[in-house]
Amino acid sequence: xxxxAGQEQNxxxxxxxxxxxxxxxxxxxxLQAAALTELRTxxxxxxxxxxxxxxxxxxxxxxxxxxxxxxxxxxxxxRETGLPYLPGICGLAGIVPGSLFTGLGHTVHDALWIAEEAxxxxxxxxxxxxxxxxxxxxxxxxxxxxxxxxxLSGRPLFLLRVAGMAEPTAAPCRLTIAP
Numbered sequence: 001x002x003x004x005a006g007q008e009q010n011x012x013x014x015x016x017x018x019x020x021x022x023x024x025x026x027x028x029x030x031l032q033a034a035a036l037t038e039l040r041t042x043x044x045x046x047x048x049x050x051x052x053x054x055x056x057x058x059x060x061x062x063x064x065x066x067x068x069x070x071x072x073x074x075x076x077x078x079r080e081t082g083l084p085y086l087p088g089i090c091g092l093a094g095i096v097p098g099s100l101f102t103g104l105g106h107t108v109h110d111a112l113w114i115a116e117e118a119x120x121x122x123x124x125x126x127x128x129x130x131x132x133x134x135x136x137x138x139x140x141x142x143x144x145x146x147x148x149x150x151x152l153s154g155r156p157l158f159l160l161r162v163a164g165m166a167e168p169t170a171a172p173c174r175l176t177i178a179p
Contacts, residue, residue, distance in 0.1 A: 016060050016156060031057065031173055034154045036147040038171035040161040041178060044132075047081040047162045049179040051130075052092070054158050055084075055100075058126035059093035061156070069095075070118050072103045073130040074111040080132055081162055108137040112146075119149035119157045130160040134167055143169040 015030035024030045031037055037057070041050040058069050071084055083102050090097050101124075105111030108131060115129040129146070131138060143159070147170040150157035159171060166174070 016057060018057065018060060027173065031156070033061070033156055034151050035173070036143060036150050036157045036159060036169075036171040038143075038159045038161065038169050038174040040164050040166065040174065040176050042163065042165075042176065044080060044163045046178050050160055050162065050177045051081075051084065053177050054128055054160055055089060055095060056093040058128060058156065058158060059095050061125045067123060067125045068098070069100045069126045069128065070103060070124045071100060071128045071130065072105060072111050072115050072118070074108045074132065074135070075104060075106050081130070108135040112137065112142055115157065116145055116149050119146065119153050119155065122153045122155060124155065126156045126158065128158045128160060130162065131164070132162050133164050134161070140168055140170060143171060147171065 014033050015024075015028075016033045017024050017030040039050055039054055039057075041047060055069075073081075073083060083104070084100065086097070086100060086102070089095055089100070103114055105114055111129060111131065115127055118124055119127045127150075146157055146159065159169070166176075
């Protein structure tokens with residue numbers, strides 16, 4: 001793996017290991033922990049699989065970074081798929097009550113700004129940003145900023161794209177999720 005400056009990194013603590021040997025091996029030992037990871041689904045009806053996968057990845061953070069997680073949605077996305085039902089996800093992959101906060105940005109710009117600031121703060125073990133489709137406000141420059149904030153904070157930032165089509169981003173890892 002390479003860090004943001006392009007220097008080699010061999011420290012396994014910088015990886016999020018899923019525990020699925022073949023998957024982790026395909027990713028070079030796991031996902032980069034201090035990076036933007038894009039998770040996408042082709043259809044809105046697959047959003048639950050996308051959300052569950054993202055929460056399990058976020059919950060895989062080492063025990064020393066068990067500060068709360070933050071789940072952000074842009075208003076349009078939250079209306080379409082709903083916000084996570086906090087009492088219902090307790091127990092999922094070790095997520096305990098009080099360890100997941102949700103937020104709603106009125107626009108994609110608002111949600112992006114909140115995600116950047118939350119990632120930069122280092123107060124959260126992971127930031128999850130849910131957006132619908134391919135919003136014009138999210139381009140290569142915006143994903144570069146998100147990647148930079150994740151790298152500097154040493155914490156993961158997950159970009160969830162519900163019913164989005166593949167397009168260039170700065171995310172080192174981009175996965176399409178389906179049930």
